[in-house]
Amino acid sequence: MNQEIKTMLKNPSARRALRVAVALAAAAALNACASAAKPEAMVSATAPDAKPFPASLQHAMCVRAVTGGEKTNALWISKVDNDGFKSALNTSLDSAGLTAPAAACSFPIDVNLLGLSQPIAGFDMTVTSHVNYKVYDGSGQPVLLTTVDAPYTANFSDAFVAAKRLELANEGSIRTSIGQFFDKLRDANPKAAAKP
Amino acid sequence: MSRRLFAKPVLLACALLLGGCAAKTVVPTQIAQPGDETLDCAALARQIAGNEAAASQFFHQDKQTEQSNTAKNVGGVIPGLGLLLIMSTDLSNAEQIKARALVDRDEALRFYAKQKGCEP
Numbered sequence: 001m002n003q004e005i006k007t008m009l010k011n012p013s014a015r016r017a018l019r020v021a022v023a024l025a026a027a028a029a030l031n032a033c034a035s036a037a038k039p040e041a042m043v044s045a046t047a048p049d050a051k052p053f054p055a056s057l058q059h060a061m062c063v064r065a066v067t068g069g070e071k072t073n074a075l076w077i078s079k080v081d082n083d084g085f086k087s088a089l090n091t092s093l094d095s096a097g098l099t100a101p102a103a104a105c106s107f108p109i110d111v112n113l114l115g116l117s118q119p120i121a122g123f124d125m126t127v128t129s130h131v132n133y134k135v136y137d138g139s140g141q142p143v144l145l146t147t148v149d150a151p152y153t154a155n156f157s158d159a160f161v162a163a164k165r166l167e168l169a170n171e172g173s174i175r176t177s178i179g180q181f182f183d184k185l186r187d188a189n190p191k192a193a194a195k196p
Numbered sequence: 197m198s199r200r201l202f203a204k205p206v207l208l209a210c211a212l213l214l215g216g217c218a219a220k221t222v223v224p225t226q227i228a229q230p231g232d233e234t235l236d237c238a239a240l241a242r243q244i245a246g247n248e249a250a251a252s253q254f255f256h257q258d259k260q261t262e263q264s265n266t267a268k269n270v271g272g273v274i275p276g277l278g279l280l281l282i283m284s285t286d287l288s289n290a291e292q293i294k295a296r297a298l299v300d301r302d303e304a305l306r307f308y309a310k311q312k313g314c315e316p
Contacts (some may be wrong), residue, residue: 108229114292114293116289117222132227142307147228149226
């Protein structure tokens with residue numbers, strides 16, 4: 001077998017074909033069509049033994065606006081869009097028992113995705129999302145204003161194709177961000193924080 | 197000769213791939229900071245003006261980075277060198293993140309200014 005390969009590699013046109021194949025494989029690994037981060041993969045699950053949220057926040061919150069997200073260009077790289085983020089945050093609030101019944105939202109949340117710091121390539125791809133979460137009470141006073149910087153690394157074993165690895169890193173970063181936001185909500189004191 | 201010419205950029209690109217082209221570390225301004233409640237009207241006005249100026253500078257730099265990235269992507273079709281150009285694309289969004297953070301920070305500071313009855 002090795003002898004056959006050696007004989008084949010002595011042929012210049014076979015060597016050229018092999019080089020083209022390697023280059024194409026490398027290009028495919030580097031770039032495939034990019035897909036937007038999936039909302040269901042950005043949902044933060046609440047651990048059953050996690051610290052409870054303040055009673056006043058339970059079944060009293062809703063997502064009012066998400067801004068700063070970007071649509072994904074399939075020919076470029078994976079991004080996180082506003083609708084996807086909003087859907088992930090809504091599902092996360094739901095599973096944490098924070099979502100208010102329709103038209104009874106006491107604590108609206110505004111989210112500003114400041115941006116994603118993404119790598120252009122690499123075996124291990126770390127994406128850091130920078131997000132401002134703004135929670136207000138019924139009178140419009142801020143209850144919690146917080147900036148969350150959340151890094152997440154997707155490695156080669158998670159996905160062979162770089163575009164997919166970046167998408168996984170985006171999703172992981174937003175999932176981590178929502179989790180950290182929830183940790184801050186657990187420590188919030190809605191009544192005291194209402195007075196600046 | 198031509199093989200040598202292409203070998204170096206390809207090797208460099210491989211090294212970049214192996215090492216990972218990590219994004220720059222970005223530290224945005226926190227929207228709320230300890231001591232915000234104690235700022236007086238003059239301090240609030242100073243901070244708001246300073247943040248506005250810095251944000252405008254960052255937005256300008258962000259546009260320049262975007263233009264530079266576009267140029268690098270167009271140059272990506274150049275054999276050998278193209279890969280290096282694409283690898284040098286800056287996707288850290290550092291300036292955009294810093295600028296947006298300052299705009300949000302000013303929104304919070306304006307809230308405190310309003311609460312304290314400071315002149316707009």
